[in-house]
Amino acid sequence: MTVHYLSENNSILNHFVAQLRDVGVQGDRMRFRQNLHRIGEVMAYEISKNLHYAPAAVTTPLGVKETAFIADEVVVCSILRAGLALHEGLLSFFDGAENGFVSAYRHHPNNDDYFEIVAEYMAVPNLTGKTLILADPMLATGFSAEAVYKKLAEKFTPAQVHLAVVIAAPEGVAYLQEHLPDSVHLWVASLDSHLNEKKYIVPGLGDAGDLAYGVKL
Ligand SMILES: O=P(O)(O)OC[C@H]1O[C@H](OP(=O)(O)OP(=O)(O)O)[C@H](O)[C@@H]1O
Ligand SMILES: O=c1cc[nH]c(=O)[nH]1
Ligand SMILES: [Mg+2]
Numbered sequence: 012m013t014v015h016y017l018s019e020n021n022s023i024l025n026h027f028v029a030q031l032r033d034v035g036v037q038g039d040r041m042r043f044r045q046n047l048h049r050i051g052e053v054m055a056y057e058i059s060k061n062l063h064y065a066p067a068a069v070t071t072p073l074g075v076k077e078t079a080f081i082a083d084e085v086v087v088c089s090i091l092r093a094g095l096a097l098h099e100g101l102l103s104f105f106d107g108a109e110n111g112f113v114s115a116y117r118h119h120p121n122n123d124d125y126f127e128i129v130a131e132y133m134a135v136p137n138l139t140g141k142t143l144i145l146a147d148p149m150l151a152t153g154f155s156a157e158a159v160y161k162k163l164a165e166k167f168t169p170a171q172v173h174l175a176v177v178i179a180a181p182e183g184v185a186y187l188q189e190h191l192p193d194s195v196h197l198w199v200a201s202l203d204s205h206l207n208e209k210k211y212i213v214p215g216l217g218d219a220g221d222l223a224y225g226v227k228l
Contacts, residue, residue: 012188012195016202017057024053028177028201031148032216043222044096047148047177051100054175054198058144059104061173061196081105083142083171088135090115090147090159092227093219097146097175105144111135113162115155124209130158138167145172148219150179150199151212153186160191172196177219178203180212 018025027046030036037043064079088111089098102108114132119125143163150156156174163169172195174187179199183206187197203212211217221227 012191012193012197014184014188014197014199015057016199017054018199018201022053024050024200027053031177031219031222032214037217037222040223040225047093047096047219047223048100048103050148050177050200051097051102051146051175052104053100054097054200055101055104055144058101058173058175058196058198062142062171084109084140085142085144086111086136086138086169087144087146088113088138088163090145090155091132092224093148094146096223097148097177101144101146101175108144109136109141111138111143111163113159115159117155126210128154128158130155130162133162135163135167138163138169140168140170142171143169143173145174147174148177149212149215150174150176150183150187150197151206151215152180152210153183153190156183156187157190160195173198177201178212178215180204180206180215182206 027049030046063082065082067080069076085105085108087101087108091114112134115130117126118129175198177200207213
């Protein structure tokens with residue numbers, strides 16, 4: 012797996028991530044979703060630098076300009092719920108992309124800290140031969156991303172896979188390095204310190220799904 016750390020260079024991306032984290036701003040759910048959307052746009056731009064291009068001509072009122080257009084067939088696929096707002100941002104740049112949605116949540120069967128990932132709902136187009144961009148703001152243990160990747164890989168063979176996450180824990184990055192193929196690209200807006208005993212990212216931002224859409228039962 013190739014990891015791209017987007018905060019290695021200072022950019023306005025860091026402002027959007029900082030607002031997601033800030034307890035004084037988080038109460039504004041619309042701004043939280045809007046910042047995920049804006050980060051999705053920035054990530055789309057960064058990922059676009061790794062896609063394949065083919066030459067094509069554009070006719071202007073004054074002549075013809077040879078340029079290069081994305082040749083890959085892009086599919087944006089979000090991991091529900093928290094991936095949705097990021098998905099919309101990616102889609103606003105990859106506006107011709109196909110779309111997929113897969114669910115993943117932490118199930119605590121014993122009402123303690125132990126959990127299993129349940130990935131059951133999957134609504135996706137054919138991914139074989141296409142460029143799959145998986146969107147999920149949080150990479151904590153890496154179990155959700157792994158479960159979703161494997162569920163999709165059972166049925167399809169994408170030509171390229173890009174996993175776009177906003178905040179990652181080192182433990183999750185290391186886990187995916189071991190469990191996903193070398194060909195996968197991981198895009199990280201910010202790398203944090205560690206996971207706490209509940210496997211939440213520290214300092215992180217809290218629960219991204221709840222902050223975007225409200226607390227679930
Ligand atoms: O790396 P992991 O340890 O698997 O944790 C990361 C997962 O946790 C969050 O989803 P969550 O389970 O909170 O679901 P939600 O989006 O419905 O809130 C997040 O959006 C990831 O999918
Ligand atoms: O820190 C974390 C870990 C999992 N899911 C979240 O939303 N946040
Ligand atoms: Mg959640």
